[in-house]
Structures are given as structure tokens and as C-alpha cells.
Amino acid sequence: MAAPTSFSGEVWAELRLADARDVPHIYSLIHQMAEFELLTDLFAATHDLLHSTLFPTPQPAPFASFTALVLDLSPSPVSASADTIGSLRLDLSASPLADPEAAAFPSPRGAGRVTAGFVICFPNYSSFLAKPGLYVEDIFVRAPWRHRGLGRMMLSAVAGRAAEIGMGRVEWCVLDWNQNAIDFYEGMGAEVFTKWRICRLTGPALDKYKGAGSASQEEHHAGKAE
Secondary structure (H helix, E strand, C coil), rough: CCCCCCCCCCEEEEEEECCCHHHHHHEEEEEEHHHHHHCCHHCCCCCHHHHHHHCCCCCCCCCCCCEEEEEECCCCCCCCCCEEEEEEEEEECCCCCEEHHHHEEECCCCCCCCCEEEEEEEEECCCCCCEEEEEEEEEEHHHHHCCCCHHHHHHHHHHHHHHCCCCCCCCCCCCCCCCCHHHHHHCCCCCCCCCCCCCCCHHHHHHHHCCCHHHHHHHHHHHHHC
């Protein structure tokens, strides 16, 4: 069954655990997100890298390591499964939706489903709380499907799962110029920290530290010998 390019009436959304078959769509969605955030100069992902890092063998338990979720939209009801993290029924009767990219995003689950978004998250740790937490690296919905409550469902489902497994907090970043997103997150109860800055080592700035640990050990032992 081919994915439709327009949707009306009832549509069922499912946020589910991704698998290796979703890599091409995850790649395309990450690139769309980079375009939206004006950060394509930093985009270096490949299908192979996504496959090896998100779906290694053996696969860790969900939310115990890097976890990828995808958002599928279906023209027919979706039965919840062990892969389902969240769901939402949309009523598009009053405002039918056109998705010109639908043909490029057919869900590998078939049945006319369309992939419309994704989440990537992984555990971190709060020393202040002495509890694990969950960091949301990415949350993204394709343009035709925005402002339909899907982002709220996705973030709520992820936060709910973190709370259920005993995590102390959920964190993510937002660009300072994206006031719509800031307002949305604050509306969900999130606190936006304006006094904190992101610090990052990457590329050559990171590579120059290769072997630094070994060098430190050698200096330590040399000092003891003296």
C-alpha cells in the first residue's frame, strides 16, 4: 500500500522504537533539521555511521544507550506493540493535510504509513541528584506535520518513559533564536537555563588530545622514578 500524499479525517500517530530499516529516513530527517537550524556546515552523518552507532549488535535495551525513535502517521488505526512509546489520534476533518514529501518517507512498516519525525536520546547522570537522567539530542517533526500536537506527544512520551524507569530528569538544548520552541518547552513545564553555556570539543580540537591519557601516565611514572 503506497503512502498517501494528502490526509483527511482520522490519522493515527505512533512514536515507536526505530530499527536499522529506518536509517535512510533518520538520515534525511537529521539533514532537514540541520537545514532548519542553519547548521548544515556541521552535518557529517552517513548511513553507515548511523547504522553502526544507533543499531549495533548486540542491541542495548531501549533508553539504556543511544535510542532512536521514529514518528509514523497511519491512515488506519495502529495497534500498540512492544515498540510503541507514544500515540495520538488526529482529526483532520476540518483541515486536511497535504504532505508533498510523503512519497520520499514511506515507513518500512508499510500499510500506507508515512514517517514524519524522530527522536534520539541517551542516558546521562546527575551527580546532584545521584540519579541517571535522559538527554534528548534531537526531536524533530517534518514541516507539514507541525502544530498538530505531535511534538508534545513525542516529548511527553519520552519524559514519561524516563520517569517510569526512575530517571531524575530529562534535558535538551534549544537555539536561542527559536522563540517558538522556547515558548513550547516552557509551556510543557521545562525550565530554560539562560546562564549555562555549552562547551564542546570536536574535530581537530578533540583530536589533538589523542594519547593525552597515556602521556599523563608516563609523566606520572617518570616523576615517581625520580
